[in-house]
Amino acid sequence: MIKPFAITLKPGTSLSNLTGTWRTERPVYLDRLPPCNNACPAGENIQGWLYHAESGDYEQAWRVLVEENPFPAVMGRVCYHPCEDQCNRGKLDSAVGINSVERFLGDEAIRRGWKFSKSADASGKKVLIVGAGPSGLSAAYHLARMGHEVEIQEAGPMAGGMMRFGIPKYRLPRDVLDAEVRRILDLGVRLKLNSRVDDIVQGMQGFDAAFLAVGAHIARRAFIPAGDAAHVVDAVSLLQSMEGEEKPMLGRRVVVYGGGNTAIDVARTARRLGATDAIIVYRRTRERMPAHDFEIEEALQEGVMIRWLSAIRQADEGQLTVEKMVLDEKGMPVPTGEFETMEADTLVLALGQDVDLALLEGVPNLEIRNGTVQVSGNMMTGYPGLFAGGDMVPSERNVTVAAGHGKKAARHIDAYLRGVSYEPHAKHELADFGKLNTWYYSDADKTVRPMLDIIRRQTSFDEVQGGLDETNALFEARRCMSCGNCFECDNCYGVCPDNAVIKLGPGRRFKFNYDYCKGCGLCAAECPCGAIKMVPEEI
C-alpha cells in the first residue's frame, strides 16, 4: 500500500531534539558562603550544623559544630553572636536564633553524654600550651584530635580562664563550663594547675612547639587621687574573687567606672551581692559605650543605673568627685570644669585589661607592640615554634575570638610539626540577601528564650537566660534559610519547563541535563537559597 507522505514516518520522541544547543547561559550548582559562617570568629559551619538540627539529628549537628569549636554550651550562653547580626533572615523577619540552638545542642550533648569522636593516630609530637582559657583549651582540643600529645600549664587553680574568672555565674553556670572542659581533658590532654610558666624558652624544652594563651589579666588603672579610707578595687580581681569561698564586701552603694562589658558584669554582680545602688559611671554616651546593647538593657532592667558623660576625679571615704563631660565633634569626651559629688561605698575600676608579658622576657626575635604579642598570619611569634593567641595578641577580646585563635593556631602548629604549611580553603563567594528568593520561606518569627524573673535576677546568681526545649529548638533551626547551600527543596527540579534537572536522591542533590537545558534561568531565579548560578556559555 502506498501511504501518503504525512503518515510514512514512524512516531518518534522529542528526545531526539537536543534543545541544549539553544543555550547561551548555563546554570551551575555552587555552594556560596552563608553570612553567618562568614561572621563567626570561631569559623563554625553554622549553616552546616543547622542543616542536621533541622531534621532532628541533634547528635550529628553537634558533631559538625564541634569540628570547629569544642564549647557549644558555653558559646550558646556567652557568645555575642555576630552570626545573628549578619543573618539574612534578619532582613526578612528576624535573625535565626543561632545562639539559642547552639546552646540547646551543647546542653543536649552534656545531658546525653556525647563524647568527641576518635582522634587521629598519635603523631609522637608534644605541644605545650600555656593557659587554660578558651584559646588554650580550644588549641588543646584541636591538637589532641590531630594526634598530638598536649600538656596545658595553667597558673590558676582551675581551668577556664576568663570563662571562669571573668564571666559571672548568672551568665555561665559553672557546671556547664566544667562539663565542656572535662570533655576536652578526656581526649588525653594533660592539665597542670597552679603551674606558672616564668620563662617560656626554658618551659618549652621537651616540647616540639608551644602555644601561649595567657590572656589579659592585669587590670588597667587610671590615676584617681584617693583618700586613705577610700575603698577602690579593680574589676578583674573582684570578678576573680567571686570564684572563691569569701565573697567580696562592696557595701550598699557601688560605683563602677568604665563602659565595657566588664563594667556591666561588675555592676550586675554588685546588685546580686546586695548593693542597693549599682551605678556605672562612663565618660561618653550610650551610643558610644563599647558594651553590647543587650547587656546594657539587661543591666538596666535589673536596676543598674548609668551616669553618662561623667569622669571620676577624686575618691574619698564614702564619696566621689565627678566631673561632667561633653563630647567634641569627634565624639571624644572633654571636661567641662563642673564638678559634683556622689556617694559611694566602693569604687570598682573596669577600665580594661593588659597582658602579663613577664614570661616572655628574653625570648629572641619577639615583637611586642602596645602591650600585645605580635604574631604573623599563622599565629606564630618571631620565635620559631612559639605560637600565641587569645587576648594576648592584637584582636577583639572575647571568648569566641579566643576559641577561633585556638583552632587556627592548632592547624598551623600541626602543619609546623609536619614541616608543611597550612593553606586554608579559598572562601566561597558570599551568599548575600540579594542572592536569595525569599518568597519560598514561610513567615515565622524568632523564638525568644525565657528570661529569669527580675526579682531573682537582682538577688541570685541563677542563670538569667533560659534555653530552648526540643520543640522550639527544632522550630528555630528550621528558620534557617540555608543561604548559598542546597537544602534539597526540589524547586529547580520542579520549575524546569524542560525536565532538564535530574534528581539524584536524598542527600545527593541534583544535576543538570545539558542536552536539553535551554538556559532559561528559571531554576536559578526560583532557587530559594541562591545555590544556582547562571554562567555564560563559551560560544
Added chain:
Amino acid sequence: MGFQPIKFYQTGTYTVGNRLLSPDQRSVQADEARSNSINSGHRACQGCGEALGARYAIDAAMAESHGQLIAVNATGCLEVFSTPYPESSWQVPWIHSVFGNAPAVATGIAAAMKVKGRTDVRVVAQGGDGGTTDIGFGCLSGMFERNDDVLYICYDNEAYMNTGVQRSSATPPAARTATTMPVGPEPGNPFGQGKNLPEIAMAHGIPYVATATVADLRDLEYKVRRAMRMHGARYIHLFVPCPLGWGTASHDTIRIARLAKESGLFPVFEAEHGEVTSVLKIRRKVGVEEYLLPQKRFAHLFGSHPHPEMVSRIQEIAERNIRKYGLLDEEAA
C-alpha cells in the same frame, strides 16, 4: 483555603518539595517518578510558562488517575511545540483535535469510555486561551451545559502566541499585541472588552471551577487532584506567562505569575456549582506597576510618553478583584 495546613518545614509549603516532609506530603513534581507528561526536547521557548503549567497539571492528573488518562489537545502553542510530526513530547495517551473542538472531542472520548465500561479512564481536555475563550467557546459551553465528564484546562497566556501574538478575548486591557492599536490616545488592547471565562464557566453551574498560576505549584496540584476526584464538567483556568509574547525575561516566568496574583490582577479561587468556595489570599500585596513594568507589552504605559491614567485604571481592576473575591486578609490589609 483548601490545600495544605501551614506546617513549618523551613520553607513551609511554598517550595516544590522538602527533604523534611514525609513522602505523602510532597508534591507530585518533587517525585522522581512523576510522569513527566511532556518530555524534554519540546520546542517551547526558553522559560515557557505553558510547557511548565501543562506538565504540572497533567502530571497531577496522571497521579490522581493512576495513569489512566487520555488528554485531548486543541490546536495552539502547546500542541505545536510538543508535537511536530513525527515527534511527540507527550508521555500520555494524547490526541490532537482542531482548534475549535477539543471539548467536543473530549466529550466523545468520555462517552466512548463509558460505553466500553472503562470507568477507570479519565479524560482531560486542554487548550490555550485562544482555543478556549474564542474559537472553542461554543463547544466548551456545550460541554459545560451537558455536564460531560471532562476536566477542561485552559492555559491562559493572554493572546495567540504561536501565530505571532495576536489579541484574544483573554488579552488584558492596555496590553500590546500584533493586532491592537500601536499608537493613539489609548494604545494597546481596549478597556472594557474581553471575557472572564472562569466566571462564565461558573455561570453554567458546573461542579467545579478553579483558577491557578504556575507560581503556586501546591495550589495547582491540589486543584487538579480535587477536580479529578469529581465527575461531570470541570474547568481549571491556569495563568501561564509567555516570555515571547509578553516581552519578559525567560527566568521571570514564575515571578510574573506570582506578581499577577499578588497584585490582585489575577484572582486565584475555587468555585463549586457556581459559588466561590475559597480564595488564595494575597500574601505580600504589590501595586500593579510592579507587575506591569517588567513586561514589554505594557512598556508604552511608562517611559517618555507615559499613561498613568491607564495604569490607575488597571489598578482599579486589581482593587475590584480584591474586593470582589476578598483577596486580602484583614490583617494584611
